Amino acid sequence: MAAIKIIVQNLSLQYSDGTESLRDINLDIPANNITVLFGPAGGGKSSLLRCLNRLNDLTEVQTITGKILLDGENILDPKTDVIALRRRVGMVFARPVVLPMSIRQNLTYGLELAGEKHKSKLEEAVERSLKLAALWEEVKDRLEEAAVALSGGQQQRLCLARVLANQPEVILLDEPTSGLDPISTGKVEAALQELKKNYTIILVPHSVQQAARTADFAAFFLQGELVEAAEGKEIFTHPKEKRTEDYVEGRFG
Amino acid sequence: MDKSPNWRETFVTAIVKTCGYSAVVFVILIFFFLLRQGLPALFEVKLGDLFTTRWYPIENHFGILPLLTGSLVVTVGAMLIAIPFGIGTAVFLAEIAPRWMREILKPLVELLGGIPSVVLGFLGILLLSPFLRVFLNLPTGLTALAGALLLGAIAIPTTVSIAEDALDSVPQGYREGALALGATKWQTIWRVTLPAARSGVLTALMLGVGRTIGETMAVMMVTGNAPVMAIKLTSILSPVRTMTATIAAEMGEVANGSTHYHVLFLIGLILFLISLAVNITASSVIFKSRKRAERVLS
Numbered sequence: 001m002a003a004i005k006i007i008v009q010n011l012s013l014q015y016s017d018g019t020e021s022l023r024d025i026n027l028d029i030p031a032n033n034i035t036v037l038f039g040p041a042g043g044g045k046s047s048l049l050r051c052l053n054r055l056n057d058l059t060e061v062q063t064i065t066g067k068i069l070l071d072g073e074n075i076l077d078p079k080t081d082v083i084a085l086r087r088r089v090g091m092v093f094a095r096p097v098v099l100p101m102s103i104r105q106n107l108t109y110g111l112e113l114a115g116e117k118h119k120s121k122l123e124e125a126v127e128r129s130l131k132l133a134a135l136w137e138e139v140k141d142r143l144e145e146a147a148v149a150l151s152g153g154q155q156q157r158l159c160l161a162r163v164l165a166n167q168p169e170v171i172l173l174d175e176p177t178s179g180l181d182p183i184s185t186g187k188v189e190a191a192l193q194e195l196k197k198n199y200t201i202i203l204v205p206h207s208v209q210q211a212a213r214t215a216d217f218a219a220f221f222l223q224g225e226l227v228e229a230a231e232g233k234e235i236f237t238h239p240k241e242k243r244t245e246d247y248v249e250g251r252f253g
Numbered sequence: 254m255d256k257s258p259n260w261r262e263t264f265v266t267a268i269v270k271t272c273g274y275s276a277v278v279f280v281i282l283i284f285f286f287l288l289r290q291g292l293p294a295l296f297e298v299k300l301g302d303l304f305t306t307r308w309y310p311i312e313n314h315f316g317i318l319p320l321l322t323g324s325l326v327v328t329v330g331a332m333l334i335a336i337p338f339g340i341g342t343a344v345f346l347a348e349i350a351p352r353w354m355r356e357i358l359k360p361l362v363e364l365l366g367g368i369p370s371v372v373l374g375f376l377g378i379l380l381l382s383p384f385l386r387v388f389l390n391l392p393t394g395l396t397a398l399a400g401a402l403l404l405g406a407i408a409i410p411t412t413v414s415i416a417e418d419a420l421d422s423v424p425q426g427y428r429e430g431a432l433a434l435g436a437t438k439w440q441t442i443w444r445v446t447l448p449a450a451r452s453g454v455l456t457a458l459m460l461g462v463g464r465t466i467g468e469t470m471a472v473m474m475v476t477g478n479a480p481v482m483a484i485k486l487t488s489i490l491s492p493v494r495t496m497t498a499t500i501a502a503e504m505g506e507v508a509n510g511s512t513h514y515h516v517l518f519l520i521g522l523i524l525f526l527i528s529l530a531v532n533i534t535a536s537s538v539i540f541k542s543r544k545r546a547e548r549v550l551s
């Protein structure tokens with residue numbers, strides 16, 4: 001069993017409009033593994049993900065109780081430096097959001113925000129992160145072009161590269177391949193397998209198949225409740241809970 | 254088959270077409286009218302005399318330079334006020350203010366835009382110019398500065414309203430993307446949200462400029478209407494006269510068909526050409542950046 005990176009303790013969350021919520025979630029997320037949060041829509045997967053880098057601060061949250069410990073530190077504490085936290089916990093969204101700048105600037109933006117000024121370091125980060133995201137070969141000759149000119153799959157890998165350039169410890173991915181074709185999806189998944197050696201990866205997949213393909217550990221969410229969490233091999237072949245079994249075998253969802 | 258729907262189609266199409274074309278026809282007619290009434294001035298007054306610094310029509314001095322510079326000073330002054338305030342307010346409303354505050358403030362700002370400029374001019378005479386006179390220790394408060402302040406206030410609501418719409422339509426994903434990278438709120442606004450809304454913000458500014466150039470009443474009431482050259486830095490604290498105010502003040506008492514009459518129309522023609530130039534610049538800038546924006550948002 002790998003070292004535990006994140007511990008979620010008794011986390012409950014309710015939005016002001018009462019739409020989606022989390023109920024008493026307890027979950028250990030191991031370092032250097034891919035942990036998959038899966039289940040039908042509205043189950044609270046994205047909500048949990050957005051708690052992990054405090055992006056939920058942007059949404060109107062009514063109540064949030066419990067703790068999220070990142071390396072033993074409670075990040076839900078109001079005293080947490082949210083900006084620093086978001087540099088440690090990067091996020092890739094379902095719809096690729098490239099910033100209205102050139103490809104290179106998209107990659108260096110996060111580092112510049114963090115105060116990095118050395119050109120050589122920025123250059124090195126651009127190349128390293130693009131290679132990690134399996135995009136370097138496709139864009140190395142056109143780094144000054146506008147990032148919006150890239151294809152959807154390239155944009156998503158650019159978003160991944162942008163997060164990697166920041167050298168975070170944890171990478172959150174919210175259905176990162178939902179808008180991609182199978183080939184691009186394959187490239188992203190392959191990149192993730194490579195990345196987990198150095199990063200803790202938490203993925204909300206866009207299908208059960210993807211969950212089963214990628215998961216080292218998996219947690220099944222249903223209507224705000226964590227039904228079952230186990231090793232990937234375990235949960236997709238011998239689920240303990242009936243509800244998990246029904247979902248995994250495609251009886252609902 | 255029943256023929257009446259077809260007939261109705263033709264009828265409606267004809268009406269819509271007429272409306273569309275008539276707008277263009279009116280602009281062209283107005284332009285020709287201005288040309289017909291204004292161009293004779295070029296033959297009646299020598300071109301050299303037209304571009305002198307003395308405007309004194311009773312003695313046949315038709316130098317329009319003081320009026321041009323007067324308009325320029327007031328308009329530039331107004332934009333210096335309206336641009337930062339307008340964008341600042343729009344950013345506050347769209348990005349910083351909580352939802353409920355925005356719901357209250359935005360209609361109020363738009364209401365401000367609906368106040369007739371004459372009423373603002375009234376306030377300018379009664380409150381603003383006495384204040385400026387005392388505060389800056391001037392012989393009179395009716396100055397270019399008063400006009401610029403007032404015009405700025407008139408341009409702000411238009412600018413705010415349109416710029417706020419543009420900022421508001423930037424997809425939330427942009428902000429989340431930047432924030433998730435560790436950008437602060439201000440860094441997100443400055444580097445991501447504003448650039449993404451650039452075309453809309455530019456439109457807002459251009460419409461603001463358009464309003465200030467064409468504004469007449471308020472300016473006439475507070476700028477003092479002295480046709481003196483406004484080319485020094487201190488001109489902002491002295492009375493000036495704008496082109497619009499000149500036309501409004503003198504058109505009523507000029508002999509139909511006289512040289513003075515023709516020169517006033519020439520000034521109108523110049524105003525027309527200036528706003529045409531502003532509009533063309535604006536739409537070419539917007540057109541360019543819109544193509545980019547469309548790619549961004551697609």
